[in-house]
Amino acid sequence: MELKNTVALVTGANRGLGLAFATALLEAGVKKVYAASRNPREIAMPGLHAIQLDVTNEEEILAAARECGDVNLLINNAGIAQPSLFAAADALTAIRAQFETNFFGMLAMSRAFAPVLKANDGGTLVNMLSVLSWINISAMNGYSASKAAAWSLTNGLRNELREQGTKVIGVHAAFIDTDMTKGIAMPKTSPQEVARQVLEAIASGREEVFADEITRAVKSGLSLEHAPYLSEAGR
Template structure:
């Protein structure tokens, strides 16, 4: 499908990768862009339609789908990452917190917008995942687990939405140069590059985006004799 002339809904659009998607879509000629943000009053990008949205709020999700009923591309970008392992005092609570947004929030958006996309010709649904869909780092174990679940969700949605002619794209990236990774001392990919690769995938009908060298390397080592996911991170 063509991005030029499309109607796109972006979650988590107020900053970072979400804001980069909004600007990239404008440059690519999207006809209308809806920006899902927690506070529309502080979102000020000319020509973009802000919609109040917390993806963990079922009523707001359904209201967004009603208001943006002409959407033919949904970009599920909203997500959280809070340092937390599994065995600390808050291991269970932190895991629930991550899953509520990164898995259940993404699922809620998919459920609400699937019939909208179908009505508008099928279109595309994009889930922003992570290289950590395939790895687990002790300091952010709960986040990694939620992204692994979101990857499985993406694969399942792809199977269920194929009959609707909806393209489902999973976007995997390592470190992106946004606030989420500001403490990381490692090479980072510009958010604009992730956006470029994602929009190219939508237009060419590709179902997976590997955004950087680290992600390509990890994906390629999943079938190694000593798989990357059982080795110590970075070894």
């Protein structure tokens, strides 16, 4: 897909990786970037078209799909991460919240924008996944489950939308240097570097991005007898 002919919509574009995607797209000279946010007043960068969008709000999603009928690149970036052990007494609220945003939000956006992408020559759909789509850290089990479901959603959408010419890209990353990993002392990839790799995949038509060494090592270990998902991540 040629970036110069791109009209993009990025969810969660007010900060973190979403803002890096929006900035990188502008710098690449795309036609237009809709920067979607729960708080569009936070979108200050000149050149971005700020729109109101909570990915858990069906009405706002349908309104965005009506108002942004020229979109040929949707980046499902918005996500939340909350501590959530499966067996903890109070876990369900956090687990459900993460599924609402990370899975059902991505699903609702993809469903609403599939016809828009189709009307604009197929276009490209990018889903922000994680290395935790494949492995678990116990304290983040609810997040992992939501990102595993989002991985399955991405693979299913790729097959369903192939006929209408939509390219579906799944992006997996370990630690990215944003608010989400504040206080975690691990090597982190900059959001600008992740955005750079994703734009390269969009331009070249690659269907998956593995953004860092940890992600590439986990991915290549999935077929081993002692696959990384059989033990706690990092042990």
